[in-house]
Amino acid sequence: MxxxxxxxxxxxxxxxxxxxxxxxxxxxxxxxxxxxxxxxxxxxxxxxxxxxGGPVDMIDAWFAHIDAEMHARLPAATLAAMKIRQRITTLVETRLEIAAPNREALRRALAILALPQNALRAAKLGWRSADVMWRAAGDTATDYNHYTKRAMLGAVYAATIAVFLDDESEEFADTRAFLARRIENIMQVEKVKAGMLGNRERVPSLSRFIGRLRYPAV
Structure with missing residues (x-):
């Protein structure tokens, strides 16, 4: 070109x-x-x-490249055939596969982002990665779930990268096992949240009850 x-x-x-x-x-x-x-x-x-912006701009561009490559490898039709747990797992694993040939570059990138002056930019990049994955997985939440899902996945992704950087197992088997456990934790939290919301919807409204006492239906 x-x-x-x-x-x-x-x-x-x-x-x-x-x-x-x-x-x-x-x-x-x-x-x-x-x-x-x-x-x-x-x-x-x-x-x-x-x-x-120097090194941080270079790292930002590389992470954006990983986003684009992830979408190219996992089109919406492919992800739609999976359950949500498999979608998130596959998205994270695919990102790591894309980064794998440049694992040392990733290690150096994270060291730069860990510097105090880069803390805000690092947080934004971490959030962007989690947001890109959840959107690719089909998440459309706009309430507090939008934020909690991304915060949890961001933490899981960061922890998984830490394992990945030092993983010498065949085909990164240790990283995959670690990720599977962390994804299970996310799914359990989502189940608990769903149960709590369901219970809250079934709890009688005190204001409606008082209203009925004051203004009985005819």
Missing amino acids: AYEDATLDEIRSALAPEVAANAAFDGWNTRAVDAAAGALGIDADVARLAFP
């Missing part, structure tokens, strides 16, 4: 996976950007303009 007429957004998207591949060796810096630009035939100066 020729990039002479490409926008910075298009250049950033194209560079993102290449930058990640080089970040494992060069770190998340301009050396990785220059190497990625050289591989794609993009002017190095233009490539650097695509990441004005």
Whole structure:
């Protein structure tokens, strides 16, 4: 593909996976950007303009690439045939599979995001990953469930990545087992929440009861 007429957004998207591949060796810096630009035939100066925020912008672009690749590998029709537990599990596992070739780059990325000055951006990126997965899974909640689901999945995803980074088992079997246990925890919480809401709907309303005492039906 020729990039002479490409926008910075298009250049950033194209560079993102290449930058990640080089970040494992060069770190998340301009050396990785220059190497990625050289591989794609993009002017190095233009490539650097695509990441004005430095390393965090590079990491952000790579995570966005993982989002897009996840959607490409798991179209809505594929996910629709699964139960919700399987959808979430498959979405997380697919993200890890996409990141696996650049696991060292991911380790370095998380170290950068853990710096105090990057805390807010890190939180936003974590939330975005969880939101993208829940939306892909078909979640349309707009009440407090919208937030609790994403908070729980974000925590599970972060914990699973921590296991994944040091997992030397065959085909990341230990990571998959850990994820399965954590997803089970989420499903149990969702069942409890559903039960509580159901019980609350069956509890007589005190205000309606008092109203009937004051204004009896004729």
